[in-house]
Amino acid sequence: MAFSLLLVALIIGHLLADFYWQPMSWVNDRNSRHFKATKLYFHVLVHGVTSAIIISAWEYTYGWQQISSVVIATAVIMLSHYAIDIAKSYSSKGVVPFLLDQLAHIAVIIYLSVWLSDNTHFLDTLYSLVTNPNVLWVVCGYLIILSPSAVFIRMMLERLTGNFSSKGSLVLAGQSIGMLERVLMLSFILLDQFAGVGFLLAAKSVFRFGDLSASKDKKLTEYVMLGTLLSVSVTLFVGLMVKYLIH
Structure with a gap:
């Protein structure tokens, strides 16, 4: 319990200091001036103070009540945060x-x-989780339904519909929607919530119905239907195979 309490408290402190207590002007200053940004040092200080308060309270209640542990842990958080944020400031601004x-x-x-908690049990649990075949099969299933399935579905659509494409849509929007759709469907299948799969398909049909009705394009309707059914079929197959291999 002591380890979990410290972990979740530090994560909450990180989220508050990184997203709620950091104005956008500080982020822009860091991205433009890098290590010369004064606001970056303010940001690191906020993280340091927040972490020091959390670690001190935990150390007094559950730890060895050593001030040196608080100082070392706070220093590590501040220095690592500074180094990580500096590295990010030189990177491209994107999701990755x-x-x-x-x-x-x-x-x-x-x-x-x-x-701080001297919790080696967590590392043992993490190792057993990473080396668990059932967990690896689930990871394998999610990896399959993302990029490999997208490539397969695109090849099948090209074969069935020629070079037909839906004009006027965002670049890569269809592929991204398909990936999210398959991730949700696989999650529902692995959780034995097949009603969720039906709800997802019904929701997609409602949103697509207006576009297909307005377009009056039979080829577009067939293209969307083929894409959806291929996506569902691939995900169902992968999900059922993963469930079979796990059990």
Whole structure:
């Protein structure tokens, strides 16, 4: 319980300091001036103060009540946050750098939580989870329904419909919607919530009905139907295979 409490408290502190207590002007200053940005040092200080308060309260209640542990952990959080944010400021502004940035911060927090609480059980649990064949089959299923399935569905549509494409839509929007759709469907299947699959298809049909009715284009209707049915078929097959291999 002590480890979980420290971990979730530090994560909440990180979220507050990184997203709620950091004005956009600080972010812009860091991205434009990098290590010369004064606001970056304010941001790191906010993280340091927040973390120090959390760690001090936890150390006094559950830890060894050593001020040195508080100082070391706070310093690690501040220095690592500074280094990670500087690296991000030189990267391209996109989803991948954002995710890597947040994962790096969370990894530091997990490491410090394990060290402060001396919780080796967490590492053992994490190792057993990573080496669990059932978990790996689930990961494999999600990997299959993302990019490989998108390639397969695109090839099948090209074969069945020629070079027909839906004009006027956002670039890669259809592929992204399809991926999200398959992720949700696979999640419902693995959780034995097949009603969720039906709800998802019904919701998609409602949103698509207006577009298809307005277009009066039979080829577009057939294209959308083929894409949806292929996506559902692939996800059902992968989901049922994963469930079979797990059990």
